[in-house]
Amino acid sequence: MFMFEDEANNVQDREDLLAILKMRFGEIPPKIIESIYDIKEYDTLERLILVASNAPSLKIFLEEMEAGSGSFKILGERFNPVEATHQGGGTSEKE
Template identity: 50%
Template sequence: MDQAEMERFVRNDREDLLALLEMRFETVPGSVREQIGRMDDLNELQRLILAACNAAEWEVFREELNAGKGSFKLTGERFNPVANPSGKGASL
């Protein structure tokens, strides 16, 4: 993969992540937009897309955003997208 192609993938993942956050949580603070805009690691962006899809609450996503590149494991009820604010899975 050449540099231009990598830059396109990174740009697309940034845009996808921000769109997903807006769908899930409505408002994305400017500081978070700026932080995501500075990211250039494709693996980190893809991990954050998974976190945004599955985080039960905004604060859970924020923790993952600030965890850095070393974070890689998204497990437990904190990453249950249908969990209620108490962290318990929603009943259907």
């Protein structure tokens, strides 16, 4: 793949990631958007798309985003969006 194709794919993945976050958690602060645009690694963007789709809260997504590119463990009740829905919309942790 050519370098410009890689960058085009990364741009699309960033936009997809932001769209998922907005659909799930509402408006996203500009600082988070900037952090997402700073990500250059395709694998990291792909992992964060999976995290954004499954994390029950923005807080958990942000913790995973801060974990960096070496992390890829998205399992357990921490990533059960259905459970979060039953507990009040997925915007807060268990009380």
